[in-house]
Amino acid sequence: MSKEWEPRIVAFFCTWCTYTAADLAGISRMTYAPNARIIRVMCSGRVDPQFVLKAFADGADGVLIGGCHPGDCHYQAGNYKALRRYTLLKRLITELGIEPERLRLEWISASEGDRVQKVMNEMAETIRKLGPLRLERPLPQPLTSPVPSPQAERVRVRSERGAVPLTVSGSGL
Amino acid sequence: MSKPKVGFYWCASCGGCEEAVVDLAEDILKVVEAVDIVFWPVALDFKRSDVEALRDGELAACFVNGAIRTSEQEEMAELLRKKSQLLIAFGSCSHLGGVPGLANLWDRQAIFDYVYKEAPSVTNPEGVVPQEQTKLGSNGYALTLPSFRDSVRTLDQTVEVDYYLPGCPPPVKIIANAVTAILENKLPPKGTVLAPDKALCEECPRKPTKPDKLALKELKRPHQTLIDPEKCLLAQGLLCLGPATRSGCVVPCVSANMPCTGCLGPTSRVKDYGAKALSAIASLIDSEDEREIAALMEQIVDPVGTFYRYSLPASLLHRRIRNLSSSPAEAGEGEQSRRSLAGGAQA
Numbered sequence: 315m316s317k318e319w320e321p322r323i324v325a326f327f328c329t330w331c332t333y334t335a336a337d338l339a340g341i342s343r344m345t346y347a348p349n350a351r352i353i354r355v356m357c358s359g360r361v362d363p364q365f366v367l368k369a370f371a372d373g374a375d376g377v378l379i380g381g382c383h384p385g386d387c388h389y390q391a392g393n394y395k396a397l398r399r400y401t402l403l404k405r406l407i408t409e410l411g412i413e414p415e416r417l418r419l420e421w422i423s424a425s426e427g428d429r430v431q432k433v434m435n436e437m438a439e440t441i442r443k444l445g446p447l448r449l450e451r452p453l454p455q456p457l458t459s460p461v462p463s464p465q466a467e468r469v470r471v472r473s474e475r476g477a478v479p480l481t482v483s484g485s486g487l
Numbered sequence: 488m489s490k491p492k493v494g495f496y497w498c499a500s501c502g503g504c505e506e507a508v509v510d511l512a513e514d515i516l517k518v519v520e521a522v523d524i525v526f527w528p529v530a531l532d533f534k535r536s537d538v539e540a541l542r543d544g545e546l547a548a549c550f551v552n553g554a555i556r557t558s559e560q561e562e563m564a565e566l567l568r569k570k571s572q573l574l575i576a577f578g579s580c581s582h583l584g585g586v587p588g589l590a591n592l593w594d595r596q597a598i599f600d601y602v603y604k605e606a607p608s609v610t611n612p613e614g615v616v617p618q619e620q621t622k623l624g625s626n627g628y629a630l631t632l633p634s635f636r637d638s639v640r641t642l643d644q645t646v647e648v649d650y651y652l653p654g655c656p657p658p659v660k661i662i663a664n665a666v667t668a669i670l671e672n673k674l675p676p677k678g679t680v681l682a683p684d685k686a687l688c689e690e691c692p693r694k695p696t697k698p699d700k701l702a703l704k705e706l707k708r709p710h711q712t713l714i715d716p717e718k719c720l721l722a723q724g725l726l727c728l729g730p731a732t733r734s735g736c737v738v739p740c741v742s743a744n745m746p747c748t749g750c751l752g753p754t755s756r757v758k759d760y761g762a763k764a765l766s767a768i769a770s771l772i773d774s775e776d777e778r779e780i781a782a783l784m785e786q787i788v789d790p791v792g793t794f795y796r797y798s799l800p801a802s803l804l805h806r807r808i809r810n811l812s813s814s815p816a817e818a819g820e821g822e823q824s825r826r827s828l829a830g831g832a833q834a
Contacts, residue, residue, distance in 0.1 A: 363762035367803040384775065391775075398769040401780050406765060406790040409592075411808035453805045454644035458678045 321441035323350040324369040325378040325434075328358045330388040331423050332380030338427035346431040347438035350378060357381070358419075359392025363403045366417060370407070371453060376416045376441040378433070383421040393421070415440050416447065491547035491670075494526035494538070495577075496567055498560040499587045499639065500553030504578040505529040507656035508550075514663060521670055522547070535563070538570055546571040548669055550652070554580040554587045554800065555640045559633035568646040573669065579655040579750050581642035582680070583760065584800025586655070589792060591799045591806030594637045639800050651680040655750035655797060658736045682735035684754050687747055690734045693719045702773030706786040714744045721771065726793065731757070731764035750797050759803045761794035768794075 327333040333354045339346065355361060358381025366377045379400065381393040400419045408414045418437055422429045497505060511518065525546070526533045549571040555561055568574050579585040590598060603609065603616045621630045642648050652665055665681045668674050675681075688694055697719035705724045712723065720727040720741060727746035733754050740747055753760040768787075774780050787793055795802055 363766045364757070364759045364803065367759055367762050371803040371805075394775045395770050397777065398772045398774075398780050398784075399766050401777075402765050402769045402784045402787065402790060403762075405784065405787075406761070406794065408811065409791045409807070410804050411811055412804075413811060447808070449804075449808055453803075454638075454640055454800075456641070456643040456801075457645075457647045458643045458649075 319446055321349045321375045321438050321446075322373060323376040323378055323437055323441060324374040325350040325352045325380065326355050326358070326361045326365065327352055327380040328360075328382060328388075328393075329354050329356055331382035331386065332358075332420070332430070334424035335380075335422045335426050335430045338424065339430040340427075342427050344427055344431045346434040349438040349441070350434055357387065357389050357392035358396035359387070359389065359394075361396055361399075363399055363406075366403060367407075370412060370416075370447060371449070373447075373449075375444070375447045376418070376437060378437050379417075379419045380422050380430075380433075381419070383423050386423060412447065413444055415444060490521065490523045492525045492541075492545060493522045494524070494546050494549040494567065494571070495529070496526065496549065496551045496563060497529060498551065498553030498563070498581065498642075499556040500578065500580050500585070502529065504552035504580075504656045507578070507654075507659065507662065510659050511662065518666060535566070538566060541570045543569050544572050548573040548575060550575045550577040551642055552577040552581050552656075554584050555636075555642060555645045556587065556590075557633040557635055561645055564642060564646045573649045573674075574642075574646065575665070576642040576648045576651045578657055579653065579752065579797040582651045582653050582801075583752050583798035584639055584641050585797050588639045588641075588798065588800040589795070591638050592791065593807070595635050599635075638806050641801050644800070649677050650674070653680055653682050653733060653751040654736060658739075660737060661735050680733065680752070680755065682733055682751060685734055686754065687729040687732045687734045687736070687738065687741075687751070691719075691729055691738050691741055693717065693741060696722065698722055701771045703771045703783075704773050706768075706783060708788075709745060716744055720746045726768060726787065728764050728768075728794075730767045731760065748796050749794075752798055752801075760798040761791070761802055764794045765790070 327336055333352070336352060358379055361379050366379075369377050379396060381396050382388065384393060384397075387393040396419065400417070404414050404417055407417060418433075418440075420429075420433050422433065495505070495508065509515070524531060525541070526538050526549075546567070549567045551564065551567060551574065553560070555564060576582045580587055584591070593601075599616050604611055604614055617632055617635075619632055619634050621632075622628070623630060643651075650665070652661055654661065661682050668681070683690075688697065691697075696717060701719075701721050703721070703724055706726055707724045709725060712725070714720070714725065715723060721729070725746045727741065728749040729741065729747040731753065732747055732749045733751040736751055749760060749764060753763055757763045769784070772780060772783050774783060791799065799806065
């Protein structure tokens with residue numbers, strides 16, 4: 315790797331608040347660290363801890379979760395679920411050797427474009443100080459291909475040509 | 488017509504899985520009637536050379552229990568893979584890494600240092616640790632030991648596996664069903680876990696007492712409370728992993744007042760058992776206050792040991808990445824623990 319290392323951050327933003335705020339930041343032409351790949355989810359409560367671990371396992375140096383402020387969740391309590399999972403997950407990843415600062419949960423409402431800018435910059439700075447996560451060993455993969463689940467999860471992915479149904483096999487990811 | 492040949496082998500395991508085969512009791516006679524057991528180190532005196540003498544694919548099925556930790560276990564897994572038509576991961580350790588897989592919180596060096604030098608019950612002033620090769624005296628004869636890897640792996644991270652029998656140990660019913668399916672050649676697609684694909688709560692005798700909405704204000708461990716033998720354990724505040732665990736065990740633990748610890752692993756929709764179990768339990772906590780949530784979570788003393796008790800090697804991260812000096816699990820282990828886990832030894 316000749317190129318200088320840049321922090322890689324995966325950001326899960328809830329569509330109602332934080333993602334809209336990120337849109338607002340964009341429309342308002344605010345500049346912020348370009349290190350995050352934003353993944354839009356319907357609710358911060360949709361962020362399965364598996365998503366976070368998968369991001370780390372696949373090379374993310376940090377994971378950011380953004381949801382509505384307490385009391386503001388579009389689905390009443392999704393952000394509280396996110397908070398509970400995050401609290402426990404943070405302890406788990408620390409024991410597994412990932413610095414707790416690499417995982418961050420933020421409440422950002424749709425009007426807080428400036429907060430997106432601030433949090434993104436802070437997160438990039440934090441990760442830059444920590445350095446790359448660098449999983450030292452290649453993680454062993456099962457040599458057996460997984461069986462597609464009988465109830466394979468169906469998700470819809472929006473492309474330029476419209477909504478395309480996509481069948482995701484057994485993994486749940 | 489000669490009977491189909493089968494084998495049993497053990498790797499990094501406790502022997503409980505062998506016990507489970509013996510637990511078939513009189514039914515083992517039916518098995519022996521139908522098949523020839525040609526390799527079973529725990530019970531029969533066949534050697535590795537006997538397996539080597541078999542033709543490739545001569546074993547109709549081989550059941551391998553235990554995780555893969557040493558070079559010898561890797562060689563045996565490869566040899567048995569070659570000789571078997573069906574290679575079946577038998578039990579939690581070969582399926583997901585099992586309890587021995589929790590050793591992935593440390594590496595070879597840390598384990599050797601503790602086990603051979605630092606453990607309070609050890610006296611080893613000369614600091615003797617096992618060597619892979621030891622030259623004896625003047626005749627130059629060398630004794631060898633298998634090499635001990637940095638990480639524990641599952642069987643399917645070592646060789647291709649056809650089917651999985653989950654559980655610690657696999658429940659007799661599941662073994663019997665699998666043996667029948669093999670003998671009658673009624674097997675599902677390759678890679679299937681041969682157990683029901685739904686959560687344990689579905690077959691739990693306490694299910695009727697499970698409230699529609701579980702809300703936990705406290706997380707207790709079994710020794711901290713008098714357990715009601717009828718009522719849902721989660722509703723009593725006990726950390727039962729039934730909601731995240733595959734069923735098929737006929738619920739012996741919960742029936743004996745012990746919460747499920749998750750030995751059958753996840754259902755087919757879940758990739759990382761620990762993360763999903765953590766998610767399930769965390770969602771049930773009845774609090775919306777950040778500090779109170781943190782305090783409640785503190786009642787889970789050992790998150791990795793609780794949620795990854797049987798599945799750390801099969802998890803997304805596979806092992807502890809490095810030692811953080813601030814890590815609570817490491818507190819008090821001194822200088823030793825701060826050494827970063829040196830990589831590279833594991834293939």
